[in-house]
Amino acid sequence: MRKIITTQFVTLDGVTEAPGGGETNHPHGGWQSPYRSAEGGQYKAEELAGADALLLGRKTYDQFAAFWPTQTTGPFPERMNKLPKYVVSGSLQKASWNNSQILRNVASDVAALKNTEGGNILVYGSTTLIKSLLHHDLIDEFRMMVFPVSVGGGLKLFDEGRRLKKFTLKHPKVLDNGVLILEYLIPH
Numbered sequence: 001m002r003k004i005i006t007t008q009f010v011t012l013d014g015v016t017e018a019p020g021g022g023e024t025n026h027p028h029g030g031w032q033s034p035y036r037s038a039e040g041g042q043y044k045a046e047e048l049a050g051a052d053a054l055l056l057g058r059k060t061y062d063q064f065a066a067f068w069p070t071q072t073t074g075p076f077p078e079r080m081n082k083l084p085k086y087v088v089s090g091s092l093q094k095a096s097w098n099n100s101q102i103l104r105n106v107a108s109d110v111a112a113l114k115n116t117e118g119g120n121i122l123v124y125g126s127t128t129l130i131k132s133l134l135h136h137d138l139i140d141e142f143r144m145m146v147f148p149v150s151v152g153g154g155l156k157l158f159d160e161g162r163r164l165k166k167f168t169l170k171h172p173k174v175l176d177n178g179v180l181i182l183e184y185l186i187p188h
């Protein structure tokens with residue numbers, strides 16, 4: 001059985017957002033930028049190298065499909081463009097990015113994907129998808145890069161009213177710039 005691993009950028013007050021910002025209406029988009037480092041980049045490169053496929057929500061897929069096919073330098077473009085990509089969407093009609101496939105139902109399609117042969121499936125961003133994956137107990141490992149900032153509002157990964165979910169710490173690491181990497185296993 002394959003493992004689904006999620007990876008998120010998170011503030012101390014629990015806001016999650018893509019590196020460039022812009023997902024929400026708060027005035028502090030791009031809060032990760034001052035914390036970019038070779039050490040953090042190496043971690044993300046190793047994380048991607050350990051994946052055999054990507055699982056993305058539609059919004060993240062749209063952003064990635066518009067960006068990665070035009071990139072040629074650095075450790076990410078070749079791997080991002082080569083990997084099989086699964087996008088969960090009820091509205092997307094065509095997935096044109098190289099090696100992409102549309103999944104319609106989180107509970108059945110993603111569970112079936114987990115039962116196929118292959119290695120780890122990495123979920124970047126995709127907050128709405130991650131909430132659904134958590135609800136259906138489909139995540140095996142939860143990774144967060146926690147940045148030493150608070151932004152006072154924005155998109156939260158964990159909503160109020162959710163049921164209790166316990167995580168087991170697998171690996172913590174503190175980067176020189178104060179970013180905390182937390183890797184958790186989710187027992188099933």
